[in-house]
Amino acid sequence: MTSSSITAQYLARFAAVTADGAAGEPRPLPLTGAQRRFVVMRSANRGGPPDVVPLYFRFPAGAVDEDRLRDAVGQVAAVHPALRLRAGIRRGIPVHLPGAPSPVVRRLVPRPDESAVGALRRAIEGEREATPLRLYLAADTAGGEAVDALALVVDHAACDEQALAQITDDLAAAYAARSTAADVPPARLRAADDAYRAAVELQLDAELRASDPGALAYWTRRLAGVHRPQAAHAPGPTGRVAAADARLPGPPDAGAGSAFPALLDACAEAARELYGEARRPLLGYPWGGRPYGAGDVLGCFLNTVAHLAPKKAAADVWWDDLDRADTPFDEVVRAVRAAGQDWYGELDGMVTLEDLGRRPPLRLGDAEGHEFHVPARPSQAPFAVSFSQGDGLLVRMVWRTDLFPEPRAMAAFGRLTGRLGTPMRAP
Incomplete structure (x- = not known):
């Protein structure tokens, strides 16, 4: 590691631009190397679509209760800080700003000449806000059977393969328990915030040593x-x-x-x-x-x-x-x-x-x-x-x-x- 490494320079500038935060404002978090690349590339693309990871599922038509799904998604976003963060640029430095969970659950109506998958892709590619977690539903016909196509879309800065497994597991559990964001105790939220910050800091330490x-x-x-x-x-x-x-x-x-x-x-x-x-x-x-x-x-x-x-x-x-x-x-x-x-x-x-x-x-x-x-x-x-x-x-x-x-x-x-x-x- 050298003091001139990119990670070292980023951490030094992050400390400088976040040292004068106003009382009561959310405390910014640093970004891992991969997260910084996603944010910088999107900023350079002048507000182009965020880099996202979509998973697609088909369910029997009418099997998914949308209100219950919306509650479950809200709880998943509440308990995971990565799904409550918003990326920002402060004096040229990418930072993450904590916020309230704001997942999107939306049913789409395909256009007359459009398939359900086409409607899902249009919604995903047309998004310009880097909302960490979004779910879209659209009626479909697969093999002559009426189904609902569901797209679970996660901002790539908030997920990797391990995270996708956790999201699908937690979403199923919250849906089964009929849980909402209001059911999450404040102590659990604080513990989750501390664990996430510690993990990012450990990752940055590893990147420093590897430089x-x-x-x-x-x-x-x-x-x-x-x-x-x-x-x-x-x-x-x-x-x-x-x-x-x-x-x-x-x-x-x-x-x-x-x-x-x-x-x-x-x-x-x-x-x-x-x-x-x-x-x-x-x-x-x-x-x-x-x-x-x-x-x-x-x-x-x-x-x-x-x-x-x-x-x-x-x-x-x-x-x-x-x-x-x-x-x-x-x-x-x-x-x-x-x-x-x-x-x-x-x-x-x-x-x-x-x-x-x-x-x-x-x-x-x-x-x-x-x-x-x-x-x-x-x-x-x-x-x-x-x-x-x-x-x-x-x-x-x-x-x-x-x-x-x-x-x-x-x-x-x-x-x-x-x-x-x-x-x-x-x-």
Whole structure:
């Protein structure tokens, strides 16, 4: 760690701009590295839509009591500080401001030429306020049966995979108990606030330690030769995406230590098909969890790890990368640029792996929601691959249609699934 690290500079400026808070005002909280990136990117996008994580479920028509759901969502937002925070900029510094819970529960009416999923996506993409928790309902017909499609939408600055599991579990419990925000004792709220603040401070301490010169020297060597995407492939706004998916029998290896590198190798194969064989693909993946000693709180405690595909198997370098996976992404970018590389953090592709066994089904009363997937715009990269491990391995690839024609994208998807030993299935 050095006093000039990005995290150290942020904490020093945060202390300076929050030292003169007026009596009675909510005490601002600092942001983790991942949270700062979400807030800064949205601010730079001039009020564009916040980066959110949506989950989609189908329930039998009329099975969900909307008033009861609204009460349950209010209680969930009350007991988790991350769902009561509002991001703000104070003298150029991102901060979180505590506030009252204000979740949104809204039933949508699809337009005459619009599906229920289309109405849900329109509401999600049209949102400009970074409301931490929103739920939308829309009547749908799936397989000829009347159902209600429900979108549970969480601001990414308030959640990661572990948090999503907690939200669905708590929402089901509050709905079953017919609880409301008024049922939460003040002592529990104070304890939750203290636990959240402590977890964020522990995360920032971890980011400080991971910004030491040794870690930065490692990433400078590891990413030597990285280059920016070609102009035609540069990340940017897009109105259209396409997707393909396949269900595989299971991960390529039962051991977690070898499964994820194999997935990275497969995604690198797809990237070579998309960008050309001569390119060394630069992929990114989220990694992390609650810092040691932190409570089981909601929030975003992830880091984006850069993976420059090696000439050999990913496993050759992946374990070494994990030893420095806490080094903040923006710190890595700055170190690589200081070494003379023309790179601003652009990624060729994003890779995510989720364990569906960690997230309980969303049960509202007697009805259990059937989760389904809706392709989203790739974030931080022109294409993204998600692996969902549950009953087998579900592989989804999403790409920007303005950059990659369908034949090339489908060829890339075929190489990806073929690398994992399973022929591609129709999207």
